[in-house]
Amino acid sequence: xxxxxxxxxxxxVGLILAMAGNAVGLGNFLRFPVQAVQNGGGxxxxxxxxxxxxLGIPLLxxxxxxxxxxxxxxxxxxPFILDSMGNRQRLWKYIGVFGIFTNIAVAAYYCYIESWTxxxxxxxxxxxxxxxxxxxxxxxxxxxxxxxISTTGIPYEPIIFFITCVVLNSWVLGKGLAGVERVAMVGxxxxxxxxxxxxxxxxxxxxxxxxxxHPDASAIxxxxxxxxxxxxxxxxxxxxxxxxxxxxxxxxLGLGSIQCYASYLRSKDDIALNAVSAGFMNxxxxxxLGGAIVIPIAAGYxxxxxxxxxxxxxxxxxxxxxxxxxxxxxxxxxxxxxxFGLLFFAxxxxxxxxxxxxxxxxxxxxxxxxxxxxxxxGLMLIVLGLPTVVFYNExxxxxxxxxxxxxxxxxxATAEAILFSWIFGIQKGWQEITMSSDxxxxxxxxxxxxxxxxVMLILVLLGAxxxxxxxxxxGAFQSLxxxxxxxxxxxxxxxxxxxxxxxxxIATAKGDGATILKNKLMYVNGARALLLAxxxxxxxxxxxxxxxxxxxxxx
Amino acid sequence: MNTSALIIMVPTLIGISGFTVYFFWKVxxxxxxxxxxxxxxx
Numbered sequence: 001x002x003x004x005x006x007x008x009x010x011x012x013v014g015l016i017l018a019m020a021g022n023a024v025g026l027g028n029f030l031r032f033p034v035q036a037v038q039n040g041g042g043x044x045x046x047x048x049x050x051x052x053x054x055l056g057i058p059l060l061x062x063x064x065x066x067x068x069x070x071x072x073x074x075x076x077x078x079p080f081i082l083d084s085m086g087n088r089q090r091l092w093k094y095i096g097v098f099g100i101f102t103n104i105a106v107a108a109y110y111c112y113i114e115s116w117t118x119x120x121x122x123x124x125x126x127x128x129x130x131x132x133x134x135x136x137x138x139x140x141x142x143x144x145x146x147x148x149i150s151t152t153g154i155p156y157e158p159i160i161f162f163i164t165c166v167v168l169n170s171w172v173l174g175k176g177l178a179g180v181e182r183v184a185m186v187g188x189x190x191x192x193x194x195x196x197x198x199x200x201x202x203x204x205x206x207x208x209x210x211x212x213x214h215p216d217a218s219a220i221x222x223x224x225x226x227x228x229x230x231x232x233x234x235x236x237x238x239x240x241x242x243x244x245x246x247x248x249x250x251x252x253l254g255l256g257s258i259q260c261y262a263s264y265l266r267s268k269d270d271i272a273l274n275a276v277s278a279g280f281m282n283x284x285x286x287x288x289l290g291g292a293i294v295i296p297i298a299a300g301y302x303x304x305x306x307x308x309x310x311x312x313x314x315x316x317x318x319x320x321x322x323x324x325x326x327x328x329x330x331x332x333x334x335x336x337x338x339x340f341g342l343l344f345f346a347x348x349x350x351x352x353x354x355x356x357x358x359x360x361x362x363x364x365x366x367x368x369x370x371x372x373x374x375x376x377x378g379l380m381l382i383v384l385g386l387p388t389v390v391f392y393n394e395x396x397x398x399x400x401x402x403x404x405x406x407x408x409x410x411x412x413a414t415a416e417a418i419l420f421s422w423i424f425g426i427q428k429g430w431q432e433i434t435m436s437s438d439x440x441x442x443x444x445x446x447x448x449x450x451x452x453x454x455v456m457l458i459l460v461l462l463g464a465x466x467x468x469x470x471x472x473x474x475g476a477f478q479s480l481x482x483x484x485x486x487x488x489x490x491x492x493x494x495x496x497x498x499x500x501x502x503x504x505x506i507a508t509a510k511g512d513g514a515t516i517l518k519n520k521l522m523y524v525n526g527a528r529a530l531l532l533a534x535x536x537x538x539x540x541x542x543x544x545x546x547x548x549x550x551x552x553x554x555x
Numbered sequence: 556m557n558t559s560a561l562i563i564m565v566p567t568l569i570g571i572s573g574f575t576v577y578f579f580w581k582v583x584x585x586x587x588x589x590x591x592x593x594x595x596x597x
Contacts, residue, residue: 016582042563049567220556227560268588277578284575288568438585 006176006370007363008264012274018177018184019261019278020285021349023252024191026113026316028286028346032246033295034311036226039242040233045287047234047243051456052283056247058445058453059413060279062420063253064271065432067262076263076360078256079542082416085424092419093546097538098412099256100361103354104377104538105404105531106255108384109397110354111169114347115161116317117340119144123151124336129321130329137322141314145392162389163382169348170378173355174371177264180352187345194342195285198335199292201327205300209326214303222299222307226291238471241463244456249406250286251279254413257353260360272437293339297323316343365545384530391523399527407493410464414457421450467492499524 009015036044070081078099086092123129128151129137143149150157172179205219233239252258262271294315299307301323310319316339324335358380359373368376388397420429426449434441468476469487480486488494490501499521506517556564 012582016579042560045563045567223564224556224560227564228557229559229563270585273578273581273585277575277582280571280575280578283571287571438581 006178009177010181014181014185015261015265016274016278016281017188018181018349018353019258019274020281021184021188021345022257022261022353023250023278023282023350024188024285025110025250025252025346025350026117026343027246027249028282028290029195029293029343030290030313030316032250032286032290033226033293034313035242035246036291037295037307037311039239040230040236041225042227042229043231043233044239044243045227046229047240048246051240051244051247052279054448054452055244055456056251056253057276057279058449059253059417060251060258060275061272061433061441061445062417062429062449062453063258064262064275065429066416066420067259068265068267068269068271069432070259071263071265072267074364076260076364077357078259078412079361079538080364080545081259081263082419083546086419087423089423092423093542094539095412095415095419096256097535097542098254098408098415099259100357100538101535102255102404102408102412103257103357104380104384104534105400105408107169107351107354107377108381109388109400109405110347110351111165111381112158112162112385112388112392112397114344114351115158115165116144117344117347118165119157119161120317120321121337121340121344124321124324124333124340127329127333129325129336130332132322132325134319134322138318140321141317147390158389159386162385166378166381166385169351169355169381170374172348172352173359173374173377176370177356180356183352184349187349191342191345191349192285192289194338194345195289195293198297198338198342199289201335202293202296202300205296207300209301209323211301214301214306217299217301217303219296219300221304222296223292225299225304225307226295237463237473241460241467244460248409248413248460251282252350252353254409254411254416255354256357256412260357261353263360268436270436270438272433272441273439276439294320301326361541361545365541365548380534384534387523387527387530394520394523396523396527399524400531402496403528403531407464410457410461414454414461417449417454417457421454426450465493 009018036042036048066078066081066085070076070078070084073080073084075081075084077096079093079096082096082099083093129140132140140151144151144158147156147158154160172183175182202219203223207218207220209219210217248254265271295307295311298311298315298319302319320339321336324332324339326332327335355374355377358377359368359370362368362373362376363370384400388400426446429449430446466486467489469489471489472487476487488500490496490504495501502517502521502524506514506521509517
């Protein structure tokens with residue numbers, strides 16, 4: 001390979017920033033603080049850090065090791081990485097399909113959120129939010145999501161921004177790893193800079209944001225609320241499941257993109273130190289910076305009671321632009337650009353990572369160029385993503401997020417943890433992790449990899465499969481013990497699969513309400529059909545690729 | 556801020572920041588190997 005090889009990492013720092021960028025996403029700034037607030041405040045951090053140690057770090061090592069092992073055999077995506085580790089049992093390459101499928105399914109709606117950040121950066125710079133009150137900023141977001149309404153005069157504005165975002169991602173992906181690395185080298189420092197400035201402003205806000213409408217508003221109250229432990233929550237399995245889930249999503253585990261990035265490393269390259277460095281970088285952004293922006297600023301202007309009632313993902317778009325206006329027109333616009341700019345960088349470094357497994361797979365198996373792979377990825381995102389844009393309110397977006405962005409990750413990570421420690425074998429696996437390592441990997445991680453991580457993943461999967469009503473696990477076990485059966489939540493996988501909640505709503509709705517819900521059911525099933533078609537399509541490609549490989553071996 | 560929040564917050568923030576800096580510093584300062592690595596291609 002010559003100089004400026006598109007399919008190799010340029011520098012070690014570039015690799016770590018790209019890996020950290022893959023993990024750092026919108027959830028670091030929006031999901032983590034909300035999860036902490038809803039699950040025991042400061043006490044949430046205890047199960048969260050325990051899960052980082054027992055689930056996060058081991059799985060990071062597993063995925064990096066799988067990637068480097070696969071890359072050594074010329075495999076840059078999970079179907080044939082798993083195949084090479086799974087004693088050539090046919091099943092594993094089809095489980096590996098999750099490592100491409102999930103990335104495409106998630107990228108399809110993730111690029112839509114990314115396009116919001118792109119649009120809101122522009123609106124912040126243009127001063128669109130100046131003079132708007134809280135309600136107007138919130139309704140601006142609803143107007144933006146409505147494709148019939150244009151906030152800039154551009155017709156079908158959300159579609160245009162979505163397609164622009166997909167084109168940008170495809171163009172960078174077409175440049176190979178070199179393009180991805182360049183974006184990470186610029187995006188991650190910018191993200192850190194913007195986040196540090198906003199966090200500093202937030203934690204020094206004090207009570208200066210109090211107003212006649214919110215006389216008790218205080219940023220310190222927000223920080224106190226986030227960090228004051230409610231120790232009784234440690235006995236609640238729901239909190240542990242939430243912590244495990246957060247660690248999982250924040251580190252981008254179970255996606256297949258880490259394996260893909262690591263597959264461009266060689267045997268003599270370290271993975272143990274790289275993995276913990278990228279992992280801790282993500283934790284720094286999430287816990288130190290992510291916890292210090294949204295909640296303190298919101299509490300600083302609107303008061304703690306408002307935060308308790310309204311803490312949600314939507315705050316980023318529906319509330320923050322209004323609050324930034326309180327810093328004056330220039331500082332407010334700058335803060336808006338920094339906030340949405342950092343979310344954009346967090347988003348694009350993750351969505352690019354989601355494109356690399358498909359590009360790698362098509363190059364390995366069908367000799368497609370990076371550009372061809374990247375533009376075909378973009379085309380798939382448009383076909384799969386447009387329904388989430390057009391039918392956002394009909395539940396298509398949520399359906400993708402649930403099956404593609406939640407359940408598939410847990411299934412795949414559980415399978416890979418079992419494969420790595422039990423099928424590939426812990427001895428060989430441990431050797432892979434520690435090979436050429438620049439740090440001494442503590443040996444207590446060996447039993448953790450063998451027993452604790454797979455068991456925790458199985459528990460997370462079971463927890464999602466049969467989650468009880470109101471997440472009340474103790475009550476559910478008591479109900480089971482008393483012979484009253486298991487009170488299944490409508491949010492459990494089983495109920496979701498059968499649309500139990502939606503059917504219940506339809507049964508009780510009347511008139512137009514029932515028609516709207518029946519239409520929603522149709523869109524939900526349509527979204528599932530698209531996802532299923534994607535999964536089956538990738539399975540067929542893997543089948544064809546495998547047949548080609550066999551043919552080449554015979555020849 | 557209340558004491559119980561500080562007891563959780565301060566060690567957590569110091570610990571995470573410390574480990575982040577330590578591991579990244581180690582990445583930057585680890586002695587380079589004699590043989591070429593993946594990054595030598597570029």
